[in-house]
Amino acid sequence: MKKRLQIRDQKQNRKVTLILWLLLGTFSMVAMLWTAAHKTVVISARSQEQGELVPEYRTEQTGEMQLPMQTDQKADRQICIPLESGTKAENVVVENHYMEKELWIYIENGRKAFYKERRITGDLNPVEKGICEAQNEGVLLRLSMREVLEYHSTLEEGSLWVDYVSPKELYDRIVVLDPVGGGRDLGVTASGCQEKEVALSVARQTAQLMEDRQVKVYLTRTEDIDVTKEARRQFADWVGADLYLEIGLSSDPENTSVYGISGEYNDEYYIPEFGNLQWADCVTRQVTVAASNRAVGLFPATEEDVLWEIAIPSARISLGYVTNAAERQLLIQEDYQKKLAQGIAEAINEVYTNTQ
Structure with missing residues (x-):
């Protein structure tokens, strides 16, 4: 009798363990999916006037193009930058050029043609102008601002979302x-x-x-x-x-x-x-x-x-x-x-x- 009870208890323990592992696996998968969809892009600080993103990004220039922009009245101190399908966080380099009051965004494998058709949207009050230029195997987007700002960027739903605030x-x-x-x-x-x-x-x-x-x-x-x-x-x-x-x-x-x-x-x-x-x-x-x-x-x-x-x-x-x-x-x-x-x-x- 004791042996049967022990076997039954062991089976129940295995079921509980299996359920816990399934729950843990499900939670981990959800967390992974959420993280993949909401990937923070680290912003480097550049206080110099002539600092380069990464030197090789600026060795081959093929001309500048003005970025099309459209204000979104619902946006509040946030800029939305569309990205081509398949772009990941590791393909994006963002730099804050304080002395020039510019935000630089390099997108590996990005194309100028894509940004001829797609608009930069959001709360564009601090933005004076936006420039797109081809750089080697990608594009460099340069947003000229009216003031020095701090930024936090997140890659979500196929776009780069950039929130901004003043240093103070x-x-x-x-x-x-x-x-x-x-x-x-x-x-x-x-x-x-x-x-x-x-x-x-x-x-x-x-x-x-x-x-x-x-x-x-x-x-x-x-x-x-x-x-x-x-x-x-x-x-x-x-x-x-x-x-x-x-x-x-x-x-x-x-x-x-x-x-x-x-x-x-x-x-x-x-x-x-x-x-x-x-x-x-x-x-x-x-x-x-x-x-x-x-x-x-x-x-x-x-x-x-x-x-x-x-x-x-x-x-x-x-x-x-x-x-x-x-x-x-x-x-x-x-x-x-x-x-x-x-x-x-x-x-x-x-x-x-x-x-x-």
Whole structure:
């Protein structure tokens, strides 16, 4: 009798197990189908003026075509981009070109002919124009915007759906870091140490450090390219920044023994409570401590400096002297650059903590 009961119990257990596996399989299949139909497309950030999607995408150009567009009154801050049948998320590359206020969408195996007939639809209020151009084995769609925006894109039902918001709607705290130089502008140099390279490396590392601190950091450039002074000034306003920091180095060929960290600020533009001088003092102090270096001092910026026309707390941090042999060797070391970045990050954190 006990043996029969055991056999019966085993059969029931097998049935329960089978049912559970069937339910799990069904749920997994539904999840897979939903995921396949609602695939998020990652958007890369490009803050430079001449950044390429992927270099090979822009080696063969066959002319531009204006994209046909039609406003959808029911759409709310969303743009719908039709895709050819069979297009998958991995066939689409999306980039946000902040400095140009452009959204770039490369579609592998896409055809210009398809976009002659199909319209871009949605809430098109921020869109100035759209351009389509053939690029190697696909097409590049470039949407020129009236303002800097943040995007989230999803591939669903044969279309790419792009939702957009302003940076201020998405982030409570925004900082612009401006690594000086770039492209043909090397900045101050000495014995292989270039200001543009050190500034960009420290800016990038600072942005990485701030990712977990609920602060959005924008860079005026993310690669070695030219950026105009006017574009640097405007960018802080475009993204609604709270703070602006120019990052560079110092040089004194006549006195190579001089070393240390210094700050600059606009002493003509007064901002109540927390202003340019306070920001310059804070960042100079924190970077000096983090790098175990010495502070040279704080100095007023000249009228030619990018700081002159910025209406938010702005400053320049000079991370050291390229003309001092010992400091120059430190400036090209990654570990030392990380310390400098940590100092800038601590300064940003201090400002937001004390001004809440």
